[in-house]
Amino acid sequence: xxxxxxxxxxxxxxxxxxxxxxxxxxxxxxxxxxxxxxxxxxxxxxxxxxxxxxxxxxxxxxxxxxxxxxxxxxxxxxxxxxxxxxxxxxxxxxxxxxxxxxxxxxxxxxxxxxxxxxxxxxxxxxxxxxxxxxxxxxxxxxxxxxxxxxxxxxxxxxxxxxxxxxxxxxxxxxxxxxxxxxxxxxxxxxxxxxxxxxxxxxxxxxxxxxxxxxxxxxxxxxx
Amino acid sequence: xxxxxxxxxxxxxxxxxxxxxxxxxxxxxxxxxxxxxxxxxxxxxxxxxxxxxxxxxxxxxxxxxxxxxxxxxxxxxxxxxxxxxxxxxxxxxxxxxxxxxxxxxxxxxxxxxxxxxxxxxxxxxxxxxxxxxxxxxxxxxxxxxxxxxxxxxxxxxxxxxxxxxxxxxxxxxxxxxxxxxxxxxxxxxxxxxxxxxxxxxxxxxxxxxxxxxxxxxxxxxxx
DNA sequence: TAGATTGTTAATCGATTAACAATC
DNA sequence: TAGATTGTTAATCGATTAACAATC
Numbered sequence: 001x002x003x004x005x006x007x008x009x010x011x012x013x014x015x016x017x018x019x020x021x022x023x024x025x026x027x028x029x030x031x032x033x034x035x036x037x038x039x040x041x042x043x044x045x046x047x048x049x050x051x052x053x054x055x056x057x058x059x060x061x062x063x064x065x066x067x068x069x070x071x072x073x074x075x076x077x078x079x080x081x082x083x084x085x086x087x088x089x090x091x092x093x094x095x096x097x098x099x100x101x102x103x104x105x106x107x108x109x110x111x112x113x114x115x116x117x118x119x120x121x122x123x124x125x126x127x128x129x130x131x132x133x134x135x136x137x138x139x140x141x142x143x144x145x146x147x148x149x150x151x152x153x154x155x156x157x158x159x160x161x162x163x164x165x166x167x168x169x170x171x172x173x174x175x176x177x178x179x180x181x182x183x184x185x186x187x188x189x190x191x192x193x194x195x196x197x198x199x200x201x202x203x204x205x206x207x208x209x210x211x212x213x214x215x216x217x218x219x220x221x222x223x
Numbered sequence: 224x225x226x227x228x229x230x231x232x233x234x235x236x237x238x239x240x241x242x243x244x245x246x247x248x249x250x251x252x253x254x255x256x257x258x259x260x261x262x263x264x265x266x267x268x269x270x271x272x273x274x275x276x277x278x279x280x281x282x283x284x285x286x287x288x289x290x291x292x293x294x295x296x297x298x299x300x301x302x303x304x305x306x307x308x309x310x311x312x313x314x315x316x317x318x319x320x321x322x323x324x325x326x327x328x329x330x331x332x333x334x335x336x337x338x339x340x341x342x343x344x345x346x347x348x349x350x351x352x353x354x355x356x357x358x359x360x361x362x363x364x365x366x367x368x369x370x371x372x373x374x375x376x377x378x379x380x381x382x383x384x385x386x387x388x389x390x391x392x393x394x395x396x397x398x399x400x401x402x403x404x405x406x407x408x409x410x411x412x413x414x415x416x417x418x419x420x421x422x423x424x425x426x427x428x429x430x431x432x433x434x435x436x437x438x439x440x441x442x443x444x445x446x
Numbered sequence: 447t448a449g450a451t452t453g454t455t456a457a458t459c460g461a462t463t464a465a466c467a468a469t470c
Numbered sequence: 471t472a473g474a475t476t477g478t479t480a481a482t483c484g485a486t487t488a489a490c491a492a493t494c
Contacts, residue, residue: 015423016427079423081423085429093321098320104419105422110426175422179327197236199333200302201238202398204303206395207301
């Protein structure tokens with residue numbers, strides 16, 4: 001007999017937040033927490049917290065709550081933090097450099113193996129101890145190294161092409177910063193960070209708010 | 224008589240994508256499009272597209288479809304692109320600089336008025352034609368200038384403090400890159416770009432996928 | 447034991463999809 | 471007019487919340 005549970009994207013998207021709040025609790029030497037207390041901190045309902053955590057097994061104990069250290073560890077495992085990912089960045093512009101220097105990213109197991117750029121002025125530079133290579137050598141590099149994740153920081157015109165080079169050479173995760181919807185084989189995971197969309201959302205919500213009705217729009221004016 | 228419609232966050236989050244695909248169509252001189260054709264490009268169902276667009280008024284025409292130029296313009300208005308926002312960046316590290324140099328951001332009406340940083344080595348530098356000022360002068364600057372939006376690119380320890388200075392001096396939109404949930408007055412709109420959460424989501428989804436079951440988890444092993 | 451709090455089922459809410467009459 | 475396609479209502483699906491028996 002076999003029991004499988006589908007984990008919905010809604011739940012997956014909440015896990016990093018649980019992880020962050022639990023780390024905070026650990027840092028403050030909190031040993032245990034109830035769904036109710038966690039609810040007050042994190043802003044999800046206690047009911048939702050119990051539902052979410054129950055997707056993964058029984059972490060809690062009736063009458064007691066959850067053991068913070070244990071729960072933090074388990075969510076870390078679910079998030080894949082026990083694994084390392086060999087990672088490269090393609091595009092060494094401002095954003096690529098910012099990400100290369102972003103230390104959290106290394107701390108959770110993303111090992112930066114190389115950075116690529118087309119610009120001859122950047123090739124040869126060291127960013128965060130990693131040398132910038134010419135994008136012409138990307139395919140060869142992928143064939144000789146076991147790379148798991150590619151971070152796409154190139155202009156949108158080149159993003160689809162780069163993603164094809166990546167996915168046809170064994171990369172199965174893409175962190176995509178180009179404002180475009182990549183077409184990839186279905187076994188490849190793409191996580192988008194779309195700054196344009198985020199900014200437009202801010203603009204829309206501010207506007208909406210300024211109309212005096214948060215999330216409300218006058219479809220027809222008062223007669 | 225008055226008719227009001229609440230626009231759900233689910234709809235708002237899709238609007239930037241409509242905007243992007245419509246711009247693409249315009250660039251390719253497409254005059255009109257049906258919900259069915261748009262569905263094939265954008266990946267939402269035709270039914271959802273019609274539902275979404277209908278929140279804002281009747282843009283379509285039976286038997287014809289939607290006028291691309293008109294629809295693009297209207298969605299631009301809903302997204303607030305007809306307005307300008309006086310904007311400042313706080314934190315001139317890698318990320319702050321990347322954003323300052325991000326031209327799209329200017330093109331949709333976010334006017335960069337100043338950049339602030341605590342680091343004396345950065346103060347006085349020009350980034351994207353805008354001078355970096357000392358964060359000590361932030362409050363005074365806000366009192367003398369009508370700033371709508373603050374972009375927070377400081378380390379998470381300082382983010383809440385900065386957000387309080389911003390919101391108590393008239394800023395009503397925050398684009399927050401610090402990996403923390405800001406507490407703000409309820410009339411203030413916060414749009415988060417949480418790179419840590421995005422990366423953990425990637426890691427989680429890859430892991431999930433690697434178990435052979437996309438979005439499926441073995442809760443109990445086969446007996 | 448009594449009190450607390452989970453795990454889990456049932457109820458509710460909201461978002462997506464289907465269907466089709468209205469109409470261009 | 472006939473064909474196409476919207477606008478909109480109804481049906482379905484999925485996610486969130488409520489409730490409470492199980493149990494630590």
